[in-house]
Amino acid sequence: MFDTTSDASRSDRSFLADSRAIEGLPVRLVIALVVGVASLSVMMGMIGSIDGLVAxxxxxxxxxxxxxxxxxxxxxxxxxxxxxxxxxxxxxxxxxxxxxxxxxxxxxxxxxxxxxxxxxxxxxxxxxxxxxxxxxxxxxxxxxxxxxxxxxxxxxx
CATH class of the missing domain: 2.60.40.10 (Immunoglobulins)
Structure with a gap:
């Protein structure tokens, strides 16, 4: 009924032939970096306003x-x-x-x-x-x- 070897080899071939495999990766990394830097700046602003750390x-x-x-x-x-x-x-x-x-x-x-x-x-x-x-x-x-x-x-x- 099911031929698993032919399905596996077919998916391997389609993955190897797919040149779009990392297309979305750099965009996701840039978005993660921007969100991380924005979050860090908000946290540093909160820490700087604590009276115990301010001279x-x-x-x-x-x-x-x-x-x-x-x-x-x-x-x-x-x-x-x-x-x-x-x-x-x-x-x-x-x-x-x-x-x-x-x-x-x-x-x-x-x-x-x-x-x-x-x-x-x-x-x-x-x-x-x-x-x-x-x-x-x-x-x-x-x-x-x-x-x-x-x-x-x-x-x-």
């Missing part, structure tokens, strides 16, 4: 922002993006176009303010200059200081 940028608010050459103290408030002051951060003041000897450092108190003693100088024929401020966040916190902070402007009397 918070700190900013420095010096008072006064404009000063003159000579020995003095400036108060630097360290704040997060919401304006909340941060305690136990280290404030570092360095020479910019105005000069100080070495670096001046201070740690913020419970109110988030550090008082830094500086003695800025301007060069000959220089009417103004700046001092740069850097913040070292408290140890073990999720704070970072990657962006440039407000500089202190030093102007000749």
């Amino acid at each position: 918070t940028e700190l900013d420095a608010q010096p008072q006064p922002e404009v000063t003159t050459p000579g020995s003095q103290a400036i108060d630097v408030a360290v704040v997060d993006p919401d304006g909340t002051r941060v305690s136990d951060a280290t404030v570092i003041v360095r020479s910019g176009s105005a000069r100080i000897d070495g670096v001046a450092t201070a740690r913020t108190d419970g109110d988030g303010i550090a008082t830094v003693d500086i003695d800025p100088e301007l060069g000959p024929n220089q009417s103004d200059g700046t001092l740069s401020i850097e913040i070292k966040p408290p140890a073990g916190s999720d704070y970072v200081d990657e962006r440039e902070n407000t500089s202190v402007l030093v102007v000749e009397d």
Whole structure:
């Protein structure tokens, strides 16, 4: 009734003669790749919005922002993006176009303010200059200081 050998050989011949066997494969791979990349980007966006994995940028608010050459103290408030002051951060003041000897450092108190003693100088024929401020966040916190902070402007009397 049924001749299985002839059916098997007939299907082998038709498979071997079929040149369309992998025609749909590259299209399916491209679709799978596009869907996979889109899914991955959605998942990474969800992970990035979790507060535990996000670092918070700190900013420095010096008072006064404009000063003159000579020995003095400036108060630097360290704040997060919401304006909340941060305690136990280290404030570092360095020479910019105005000069100080070495670096001046201070740690913020419970109110988030550090008082830094500086003695800025301007060069000959220089009417103004700046001092740069850097913040070292408290140890073990999720704070970072990657962006440039407000500089202190030093102007000749």
